[in-house]
Amino acid sequence: DVADLPGVPEWLPDHLRDDGIEELYPPQAEAVEAGVTEGENLVASIPTASGKTLIAELAMLSSVARGGKALYIVPLRALASEKQADFEEFEQYGLDIGVSTGNYESEGGWLADKDIVVATSEKVDSLVRNDAPWIEDLTCVVTDEVHLVDDGERGPTLEVTLAKLRRLNPDLQTVALSATIGNAEALATWLDAGLVDSDWRPIDLQKGVHYGQALHLEDGSQQRLSVQNNEKQTAAIVRDTLEDDGSTLVFVNSRRNAEAAAGRLANTVRPHLTDEERAQLANIAEEIRDVSDTETSDDLADAVAGGAAFHHAGLSRGHRELVEDAFRDRLVKVVCATPTLAAGVNTPSRRVVVRDWRRYDGTAGGMAPLSVLEVHQMMGRAGRPGRDPYGEAVLIASSHDEVDELFERYVWADPEPVRSKLAAEPALRTHILATVASGFARSREGLLEFLEQTLYASQTDDSGQLERVVDDVLTYLQRNDFLEIEAGELDATSLGHTVSRLYLDPMSAAEIVDGLRDWERGASDSTSASGSPTDAPAEPPADSGFTPANELAEDKGGSDDADADPDDISALGLYHLVSRTPDMYQLYLRSGDREEYEMELFEREAELLGPTPSEFEEGRFEDWLSALKTARLLEDWATEVDEATITDRYGVGPGDIRGKVETAQWLLGAAESLASEVDLDAARAISEARIRVEHGVREELVDLAGVRGVGRKRARRLFQAGITDRSELRDADKSVVLAALQGRRKTAENVLENAGHRDPSMEGVEPAPDVSVDLD
Ligand code: ADP
Incomplete structure (x- = not known):
């Protein structure tokens, strides 16, 4: 009966009854018996839709009732808002809920006052790397869908993050929720946790x-x-x-x-x-x-x-x-x-x-x-x-x-056992650098000892395998100047610290730094050579189906100044650079794409940073082309090609455009930091390319599109009506603004207010008749 729950806040039983929950489901009752409301660690492996969320809530609410702070780790960003909505029900009882899924560089100081924080494992990992002070105040962590430690790509992050949280707070209550799996007891052993392993379902x-x-x-x-x-x-x-x-x-x-x-x-x-x-x-x-x-x-x-x-x-x-x-x-x-x-x-x-x-x-x-x-x-x-x-x-x-x-x-089959995927090089590359940079380990031995706390270590008999990969990774990180090893002491370099905080795969950072250096070298080489690498590319053939190359590239045409300026790096070149890092999911080449992008490459190779791989290097060349396709999508977006054309041209959904844009924004932001870290003079060009992709506009609209409520389409309409930047908008004739915004009064008032207009009210204003703006 929900009235008999030890350790939970006193309002909870009534709240549950209001939700139609009078009695716990059997696996939930088992979890309570195992001490989940009294701070005990627990692994619950139970079928979908059998009430795992309530187990999580019982753990978190009782921990908060004891004066603590809880963290709920979701496997997908898309699920964070779903959980947020669930937990916000508790705000009526004075609890504060925070959700953090956004960019990776911040330490999320504002989360310090929250009672329950919802975040993805990547976000938590980045908060730890950025020394978010409140992480040490956590008393309870719940991991949803913990069987995803089996996922080659994202599993290792979850595994290492849990190990770090547990090392930072030895008394941290760890609750891990899993679908029914073949080896739930292995997870329980790893996390020193009690186990509820059940196939009970509320409905047959x-x-x-x-x-x-x-x-x-x-x-x-x-x-x-x-x-x-x-x-x-x-x-x-x-x-x-x-x-x-x-x-x-x-x-x-x-x-x-x-x-x-x-x-x-x-x-x-x-x-x-x-x-x-x-x-x-x-x-x-x-x-x-x-x-x-x-x-x-x-x-x-x-x-x-x-x-x-x-x-x-x-x-x-x-x-x-x-x-x-x-x-x-x-x-x-x-x-x-x-x-x-x-x-x-x-x-x-x-x-x-x-x-x-x-x-x-x-x-x-x-x-x-x-x-x-x-x-x-x-x-x-x-x-x-x-x-x-x-x-x-x-x-x-x-x-x-x-x-x-x-x-x-x-x-009739039983689900597979879950196995750690940590001992793979790409995973360890990232996590070893971060582990050293945030001071969890200061020597090779310390590193191995830290890795002992992972699921991988609890599952393998071959500790030699882990050591071998660790050594390879240490060599890689040292060679690329991310780590130093002196007299057995491991230390992150300043560049290494930056990379870790930026949440980049070290390989992405190396690609970006190399590409930018290559550009600078090419630029200075070209002072003596006959042609500048920034020579304008030819116009794309009329039948290529593409809009013309972006204006930055065009601007370079006709310039006979061979002393190439870092500000001349084209946006496409930068979009390509970040698109070829392992942190960007590139677009696939569909059938027929290969020819198209080989041609595109031929046309615009001079804009790309770093040497094009030879066609005989199958994998790398293919990658280069996929990155070009991805970069073209970003370029289209940043030259105001409309959404429907882009989804059609690249065979993607609108959500994908947003995903690529967000990743590009993050990586370009990181590239800016890296450029200044290694003294490369490209920050301005990168920042321009980033802001354009963020707003999806050409250079001339950047200022307008930055006004809240404006966005790419409205910015273009205002521009066509003769309002070219924020200050002009602030002082603009209201009837012109109203006409440009197609007579939408509420929108016009908002926009004017956000631009800082003295009197944004549209009362009595009529749209100016001579403003004709036609984009569609
Ligand atoms: P899972 O996370 O395991 O997939 P949920 O936690 O989403 O499942 O629970 C599924 C549904 O069951 C929810 O609508 C929830 O409100 C309901 N539920 C959970 N526990 C109980 C209970 N003890 N009695 C009645 N309904 C419950």
């Missing part, structure tokens, strides 16, 4: 496989589920569920497939909608179109009007929320999703269909099956407690043999 789950005209269930029964002429199996299942007034969540393996499937399934859903539902869905579709003016937005709105939707990490946050709410409100009857957010987003439905059980995997060079753990997590979303009698999770078989295979592989 039947797993099965659909093939032909039947649904084969794990209890041995069969249900007739017939596929009509020209109908796909998934559509048949969606229709069958609808006839029983239920909703379906369909997992597919790519964003494109999610979008296509949602479009098709809208046709299945539409005939089942009532007039009332149709009207409500039409409203939601309008809201979706209002979020952004892109093809993705249109496709989503069209699908939603028909009662279906797609959901993936390329969607903007506004879109995602509209979709999730409409699904929870049972207006949208089917959501087609990629697995990315399956774990964290609480969107249960009557049935789950796992349509694709293979996905493209670059390292495997083709399609690879999903892990049991992932498939079980998706399946776990089936069944809404209190609403459905039970949930059903269905895999789709395309042949009779596949029915057996899928039963073996997923339905």
